Amino acid sequence: MLQKEVTIYDIAQKLNISSATVSRALNDDPVVSKKTRKRIFDAADEMGYRLNHFARNLRSQKTNIIGVIVPRLNSYFMSAVISGIEQVANSEGYNIIISQSAEQWDKEIANAKTMFNNRVDGLLVSLAYDTKNIAHFEPFFKRNIPVIFFDRVEEHNSSTNVLIDNKRAAYEATKHLIEEGCKRIVHITAIPKRNVYTDRLAGYKLALAEHKIKFKEEYVVISNLGQEDGAKAAEKILHMQPLPDGVFVANDNCAVGCMVALKKAGIRIPQDIAFVGFNNDPVATVVEPNLTTVNYPGYQIGAVAARNLINHLKGAPMYTTDSIILKSELIIRNSSKKSAS
Amino acid sequence: MLQKEVTIYDIAQKLNISSATVSRALNDDPVVSKKTRKRIFDAADEMGYRLNHFARNLRSQKTNIIGVIVPRLNSYFMSAVISGIEQVANSEGYNIIISQSAEQWDKEIANAKTMFNNRVDGLLVSLAYDTKNIAHFEPFFKRNIPVIFFDRVEEHNSSTNVLIDNKRAAYEATKHLIEEGCKRIVHITAIPKRNVYTDRLAGYKLALAEHKIKFKEEYVVISNLGQEDGAKAAEKILHMQPLPDGVFVANDNCAVGCMVALKKAGIRIPQDIAFVGFNNDPVATVVEPNLTTVNYPGYQIGAVAARNLINHLKGAPMYTTDSIILKSELIIRNSSKKSAS
Known part of the structure; x- marks a missing residue:
């Protein structure tokens, strides 16, 4: 043919x-x-x-292509990140090729190989749930092809990380629920393998400890964090005795799925159970009551990661301990205003 | 370096x-x-x-890479399409690289060039709003590298199209609003340059004509179809005299943004204005009342397009008039049940 x-x-x-x-x-x-x-x-x-x-x-030695490997494309956050990357890359004359690992380590390895053989000038990576080590990026490090991790990161001598302070953001979210009067706070999150989830869990625990609330393992609900997973988490919450009075969820989609299911079961939000999400997806202003959430600046994460990568391509050195921490902030809406309701 | x-x-x-x-x-x-x-x-x-x-x-002559060019990654529909593509491609040992045109013709041209130089074995394309012709895919056609268009398509002798019957879907959506008692139906859509929007507009007009409702140009609101564009469309609708009693929107995100803004202005849905969207995004079951919409099978679109492409790579001929039309269906929820409310 x-x-x-x-x-x-x-x-x-x-x-x-x-x-x-x-x-x-x-x-x-x-x-x-x-x-x-x-x-x-x-x-x-x-x-x-x-x-x-x-x-x-x-x-x-140049192709003017930047490779991007992400776990999943099906989130507002990730599409905002990619917009930020493209904005900067295009202004500097780079094209972008993207592949997704579907949260699988072996697919991430295959993606890295494809990107390597396609001779990308540099690589931006957010790691899969599942990834146990980053040996598959060694061929890049060896050839001084810059690799920058964003959001889901691992430390490496030859790499830079771009992320937010997840522990602090989760601490503030949980503290806010406590200040609104919550005492039995559930945390819905993913398997704590990646920094974003372990750090958020750590922030949640820290806020509880500071307010002398005992951490309970059964209040941590592990989920895939999709909207349908939120509905499943709601089932679990409805079976808890006594009923929890606050929920902090590691993303908005899952929080919204959980809220919708609880409301169907007759739970009032925030009077019975207050909610805080994470990301500030557009859906946070669609659900009723509107969702309190952590604004995660996806566009900036992408733009900063791409800018940093391109600076390296132009000759700026890659330092050992580089980490770039962007600001996040809690946006308070009606889903958590228990004290006023 | x-x-x-x-x-x-x-x-x-x-x-x-x-x-x-x-x-x-x-x-x-x-x-x-x-x-x-x-x-x-x-x-x-x-x-x-x-x-x-x-x-x-x-x-x-093989790289085992399939290129995918899409207008935007920031929709549930498109991430479902890509999941479908990846499922089939991975099972056949192909890797996927993706790039987005950001709805711009010139970016789509650059993307096509990158894919060509990266020697993809085949290409799956959904066209930008802006694309005036498909000459930039000629190098692929000339070399017998299969190109399949999905969703946003153009006819070409050497290509196959995978899509739904947009005219019929829009006809059914509009007919449903009419049967619920709507007489002044607004259609919110994108600039009618691409088949998906011209066909939906045609279906809307057909349903009106069949029911002897006069088509009014001022009832067609052109928008970028984002959630925030829905809020802007709501402003326009609120200024129409008399107030419209039905709205058919070319995607769910925009429908939801419009509904939220109208509700804030005191409009009751569906009693004052009934709504039908398009795509069946998860947000359709979050907004209140839940949104009636056309189920657009993104996953199947992607899977069928990839399957077809891979069959060509294995030697199946590409016929002149190939078009693969997948089924869509209207899912009726409370946003349009005017007659029962």
Whole structure:
């Protein structure tokens, strides 16, 4: 089915000039006149000539492609991150290719390999739930191809991390619920394998400890954090005795699914159970009552990560302990205003 | 900054064997023993050797990469499509790389070029609002690299389209509003450049005509269809005299933004204004009242498009008039039940 690859010899033959001239033109050699250069590029385009990446890379070592590996694309947060990355990358003349790991370590390894063989100039990565180590990025580190982790990160000598202070954000969210009068606070989160979830759990525990509320293992509900998982978590909450009076959820989609299910079961929010989510997705202002949540600046995370990567590509050194921590803030809406209701 | 590319000569030197043997091993020549082959591949991995795509492609013409170009990643629909694509592609041993055009023709052209130079085996495309022609896919057609359009499509002799019957879906949505008693029905949609929007507009008009309701240009509200655009559309609706009694919106996010804003202004849904959306996003079951909408099977669209592409890669011919139309259905919830309320 597939046709033979178009070569510089085919272009040379068509234009009736030497293949050496074609080669020089495609390599931007100023020896070739502008007019001839244009003829050659036009013919190359028309004939479907594909840049010889190998030869080209030996020369310039650049593809102007940045690879992005993310766990899932199905969140407002992640699409905001990607918008931020693209905004910066495009302004600097880079194209982006994206792949998702579907939260699986082995897919992330395959993605990294694809990106490596596609000779991306640099890589932006948010790790899967499942990823146990980052050895699959060693080929990049070895070749000094910069890798920057964002949101879901691991420490590495040759890498920079871009994230928020998840522990502090969770601490403030939980403290807010306590100040609104909650004493039995459930925390819905993912399997605590990644920093974002372990740190949020740690912040939740810290706020409880500071207010002399005993941490209870049974109040931590592990979930996949989708909207439908929120409904399942609501089932669990309805069976807890006594009924919890506050819920802090590690993302908004899951919080909203949980709220909708609890409301159907006759629970009043926030009077019976107060809610705080995480991310500030648009759905937070659709659910009733509107959801109190942590504003997670996805666009900025993406823009800062891309800016940092491109700075490295331009020669800025990568320091050992680099971490860039962006600000987050608690946005208080009616889902948590127990004291006023 | 960047290191020199690792070559087969480096591998040969390290293992103290001939470069011809390394080359044969990397090209899967059975002449090389399994043991030597393994040593060579291990060394290649360890040293960060990157497959010579050019040479490799001359031989096998395959990269096992499928490129996906989409207008925007920030929708539930599109992430469902991508899940469907990945499910099928992974089961067949293909990797996916994705890029987004941000609804811009020139970005779509750049994306196509990147995909072409990365030697994807095939391409799945949903077109930008803005795209005026599909000449940028000619290099693929010329080389018999299959291109399949989904959702936002254009006809082309060498391509297949995967979509739903948008006209019929919109006809049914509008007819439902009329049957619920609506007489002044607003249609909120995007600039009608792409099939999905022109076809939905046509379906809306058809339902009106069939029920002897005069089409009014001022009832068509053009928008970017985001949640915030829904709020802006609500402003316009509130200024219409007399007040419309039904709204059919070309996506759920925008419908939800519009509903929330109208409710704030004291409008009762569906009693004053009934609503129908499009897509069946999860948010449709969060907004109150829950949103009547057209179930658009994103996952199946993606799976069918990928399956079709891979069949072509395996040798199935691409027919001139191929179009694959998937079923959609109206899901009736409380936002449109005017007659019962």
